[in-house]
Amino acid sequence: xxxxxxxxxxxxxxxxxxxxxxxxxxxxxxxxxxxxxxxxxxxxxxxxxxxxxxxxxxxxxxxxxxxxxxxxxxxxxxxxxxxxxxxxxxxxxxxxxxxxxxxxxxxxxxxxxxxxxxxxxxxxxxxxxxxxxxxxxxxxxxxxxxxxxxxxxxxxxxxxxxxxxxxxxxxxxxxxxxxxxxxxxxxxxxxxxxxxxxxxxxxxxxxxxxxxxxxxxxxxxxxxxxxxxxxxxxxxxxxxxxxxxxxxxxxxxxxxxxxxxxxxxxxxxxxxxxxxxxxxxxxxxxxxxxxxxxxxxxxxxxxxxxxxxxxxxxxxxxxxxxxxxxxxxxxxxxxxxxxxxxxxxxxxxxxxxxxxxxxxxxxxxxxxxxxxxxxxxxxxxxxxxxxxxxxxxxxxxxxxxxxxxxxxxxxxxxxxxxxxxxxxxxxxxxxxxxxxxxxxxxxxxxxxxxxxxxxxxxxxxxxxxxxxxxxxxxxxxxxxxxxxxxxxxxxxxxxxxxxxxxxxxxxxxxxxxxxxxxxxxxxxxxxxxxxxxxxxxxxxxxxxxxxxxxxxxxxxxxxxxxxxxxx
Amino acid sequence: xxxxxxxxxxxxxxxxxxxxxxxxxxxxxxxxxxxxxxxxxxxxxxxxxxxxxxxxxxxxxxxxxxxxxxxxxxxxxxxxxxxxxxxxxxxxxxxxxxxxxxxxxxxxxxxxxxxxxxxxxxxxxxxxxxxxxxxxxxxxxxxxxxxxxxxxxxxxxxxxxxxxxxxxxxxxxxxxxxxxxxxxxxxxxxxxxxxxxxxxxxxxxxxxxxxxxxxxxxxxxxxxxxxxxxxxxxxxxxx
Numbered sequence: 047x048x049x050x051x052x053x054x055x056x057x058x059x060x061x062x063x064x065x066x067x068x069x070x071x072x073x074x075x076x077x078x079x080x081x082x083x084x085x086x087x088x089x090x091x092x093x094x095x096x097x098x099x100x101x102x103x104x105x106x107x108x109x110x111x112x113x114x115x116x117x118x119x120x121x122x123x124x125x126x127x128x129x130x131x132x133x134x135x136x137x138x139x140x141x142x143x144x145x146x147x148x149x150x151x152x153x154x155x156x157x158x159x160x161x162x163x164x165x166x167x168x169x170x171x172x173x174x175x176x177x178x179x180x181x182x183x184x185x186x187x188x189x190x191x192x193x194x195x196x197x198x199x200x201x202x203x204x205x206x207x208x209x210x211x212x213x214x215x216x217x218x219x220x221x222x223x224x225x226x227x228x229x230x231x232x233x234x235x236x237x238x239x240x241x242x243x244x245x246x247x248x249x250x251x252x253x254x255x256x257x258x259x260x261x262x263x264x265x266x267x268x269x270x271x272x273x274x275x276x277x278x279x280x281x282x283x284x285x286x287x288x289x290x291x292x293x294x295x296x297x298x299x300x301x302x303x304x305x306x307x308x309x310x311x312x313x314x315x316x317x318x319x320x321x322x323x324x325x326x327x328x329x330x331x332x333x334x335x336x337x338x339x340x341x342x343x344x345x346x347x348x349x350x351x352x353x354x355x356x357x358x359x360x361x362x363x364x365x366x367x368x369x370x371x372x373x374x375x376x377x378x379x380x381x382x383x384x385x386x387x388x389x390x391x392x393x394x395x396x397x398x399x400x401x402x403x404x405x406x407x408x409x410x411x412x413x414x415x416x417x418x419x420x421x422x423x424x425x426x427x428x429x430x431x432x433x434x435x436x437x438x439x440x441x442x443x444x445x446x447x448x449x450x451x452x453x454x455x456x457x458x459x460x461x462x463x464x465x466x467x468x469x470x471x472x473x474x475x476x477x478x479x480x481x482x483x484x485x486x487x488x489x490x491x492x493x494x495x496x497x498x499x500x501x502x503x504x505x506x507x508x509x510x511x512x513x514x515x516x517x518x519x520x521x522x523x524x525x526x527x528x529x530x531x532x533x534x535x536x537x538x539x540x541x542x543x544x545x546x547x548x549x550x551x552x553x554x555x556x557x558x559x560x561x562x563x564x565x566x567x568x569x570x571x572x573x574x575x576x577x578x579x580x581x582x583x584x585x586x587x588x589x590x591x592x593x594x595x596x597x598x599x600x601x602x603x604x605x606x607x608x609x610x611x612x613x
Numbered sequence: 614x615x616x617x618x619x620x621x622x623x624x625x626x627x628x629x630x631x632x633x634x635x636x637x638x639x640x641x642x643x644x645x646x647x648x649x650x651x652x653x654x655x656x657x658x659x660x661x662x663x664x665x666x667x668x669x670x671x672x673x674x675x676x677x678x679x680x681x682x683x684x685x686x687x688x689x690x691x692x693x694x695x696x697x698x699x700x701x702x703x704x705x706x707x708x709x710x711x712x713x714x715x716x717x718x719x720x721x722x723x724x725x726x727x728x729x730x731x732x733x734x735x736x737x738x739x740x741x742x743x744x745x746x747x748x749x750x751x752x753x754x755x756x757x758x759x760x761x762x763x764x765x766x767x768x769x770x771x772x773x774x775x776x777x778x779x780x781x782x783x784x785x786x787x788x789x790x791x792x793x794x795x796x797x798x799x800x801x802x803x804x805x806x807x808x809x810x811x812x813x814x815x816x817x818x819x820x821x822x823x824x825x826x827x828x829x830x831x832x833x834x835x836x837x838x839x840x841x842x843x844x845x846x847x848x849x850x851x852x
Contacts, residue, residue: 537661
């Protein structure tokens with residue numbers, strides 16, 4: 047049995063930022079991560095991170111309040127305004143701190159951090175390092191965590207949370223390179239495992255973004271919030287759904303249909319290509335659905351050619367490489383074929399602004415959490431910001447919680463028991479006949495999510511999708527496992543992921559079906575307008591064995607009155 | 614339906630004394646990547662196949678392998694672009710094995726940690742950002758783009774010959790910080806690379822440059838370190 051005061055599950059930006067903070071505050075922290083932390087999905091973020099630094103010549107009078115307004119308006123007024131105010135204020139010192147830690151941001155001529163325009167933002171507010179901002183930030187926090195002496199358990203797959211008397215006491219994890227399960231006994235756990243993009247077949251997300259941490263917390267009794275709000279990024283590569291940053295449009299890129307028209311003029315005449323993602327994704331999907339895709343097909347063009355080779359090479363070198371390698375198109379010479387693709391889970395484990403969940407001892411931060419600062423639609427550049435701001439806050443809060451505990455090391459027996467339970471259930475799985483194929487179920491689930499809970503939604507289509515998911519859940523009961531032991535057992539890991547993925551997918555489905563309005567990313571063809579009278583509220587989903595139990599939660603207003611969104 | 618033949622080097626520590634080859638036939642279409650091929654094998658033909666994966670977009674560095682005799686990221690390698698009728702997939706050579714295509718990277722990361730891979734400063738930090746000119750920032754292009762995939766380290770004959778050598782990845786990381794106008798490590802990081810384990814063991818064979826899937830040049834950074842170390846010894850100046 048392993049003991050640390052604090053276990054952080056997930057080695058991306060949120061987890062490491064939390065770990066750094068708690069370790070600095072004197073807590074003994076261990077990060078347990080499925081991959082070497084520098085490989086986490088945070089590193090795939092491209093375009094940038096928002097903060098009202100007012101560095102850009104066109105953003106001299108930018109303020110955190112304006113950042114807050116853009117964020118709340120972008121969220122279609124579902125974000126909690128106190129949380130947004132906290133994030134946009136914290137943004138400024140947090141970005142400076144990341145820079146002083148070593149993050150190689152791009153620079154203005156005067157030596158300050160460079161900023162670029164992004165969708166739904168009134169000012170050029172997005173701080174960036176070329177088009178590799180996530181990679182730079184991630185490596186910076188990995189290196190800072192090493193400097194601070196954080197302990198790493200690299201390539202350990204967490205399969206269970208230990209909860210005793212309603213309090214979180216640790217985790218059980220599989221040691222991928224040495225084999226076997228271990229109990230990690232702790233005073234508190236921070237969940238920082240990222241989004242659930244891979245519940246969809248058309249996701250930009252890393253293959254490990256399966257919503258695993260959400261599922262663990264959900265099964266342990268913490269509710270998931272606003273799971274019906276799934277962001278579709280306007281520009282994923284056509285054949286692979288790999289992300290093409292919004293920064294490509296921030297730098298001046300066009301979206302073109304078959305006729306060569308900049309069709310955004312019809313949908314967002316002022317903001318054009320820099321409308322928020324929900325609006326832009328719907329515009330693209332509409333063009334495709336109405337036969338104006340390229341060659342009448344299922345994609346449209348992202349055109350960067352007019353930016354010129356020099357600007358593309360300096361500001362968007364990663365985009366160019368991806369387009370060449372994965373689509374065979376050099377954007378200096380040709381148009382990039384793109385399609386809206388699942389990109390971000392606005393919902394997640396319900397937390398307060400300090401990362402605390404309904405389960406004492408369990409904290410969460412980043413994409414797996416829902417504070418909520420993104421509401422029904424996240425603005426580009428706000429997700430990296432969320433990770434470092436709320437990672438830091440969760441780290442500070444959990445350190446205080448741990449240091450304030452009067453009795454320690456209480457969960458040893460429960461942790462040992464949980465480990466034995468995991469081992470026993472795997473032995474059972476390995477000895478089962480296994481009439482069902484886990485990979486076939488996974489494929490059916492991700493296709494169902496794409497087909498039934500996509501950019502546009504409708505009662506009948508969603509009801510059918512929900513039925514499919516429920517049927518899949520029954521099939522999961524009959525899967526087997528060829529072999530339960532050994533090292534780097536992908537079969538076991540991917541089988542363990544499946545049940546959680548299905549339960550998380552069900553919260554999206556149930557929430558989407560229940561919410562009879564259109565708000566942000568949740569666009570219903572049968573209820574086309576926002577309904578603040580009935581639906582200006584969050585959805586909480588509590589785990590029940592059959593299907594989630596839904597409950598409402600109030601939205602924190604106060605700074606800005608809800609109004610119609612126009613761009 | 615068109616097919617592709619994958620020849621994969623297998624090793625199971627519980628069953629095999631050494632590596633063995635195994636052939637698989639999988640459905641082919643023109644967008645098939647090597648990583649997708651491996652997933653097909655794992656899901657449909659042999660669930661015990663082990664390999665690393667994460668972003669599948671060439672940014673996380675998980676899936677560096679030896680494919681048709683060349684270091685490549687499996688996710689970024691389109692089968693269509695490979696020559697011959699068989700895709701040969703091996704783990705990165707010269708590294709200890711965990712299983713199948715998964716190498717043991719512990720020493721690789723220990724060496725990276727050894728060179729103090731973080732900004733070291735004496736001056737008091739400003740309230741806002743530390744200023745850096747675009748020209749100074751451009752010096753970081755390259756070293757900050759390293760994804761620590763391990764290809765350079767696996768390809769370096771100096772690593773093969775002298776296990777203690779820090780390797781191109783660690784030294785390139787030392788260069789990333791030494792060349793950063795904000796770093797003031799002075800003599801603090803110097804001893805980590807100015808020694809018999811460090812930059813002098815690079816004999817500019819340049820395998821690392823050829824192996825790097827991100828087209829970076831660790832060799833160039835290591836030569837800069839040699840110069841910087843000598844200048845610092847002789848004149849005490851940093852850069």
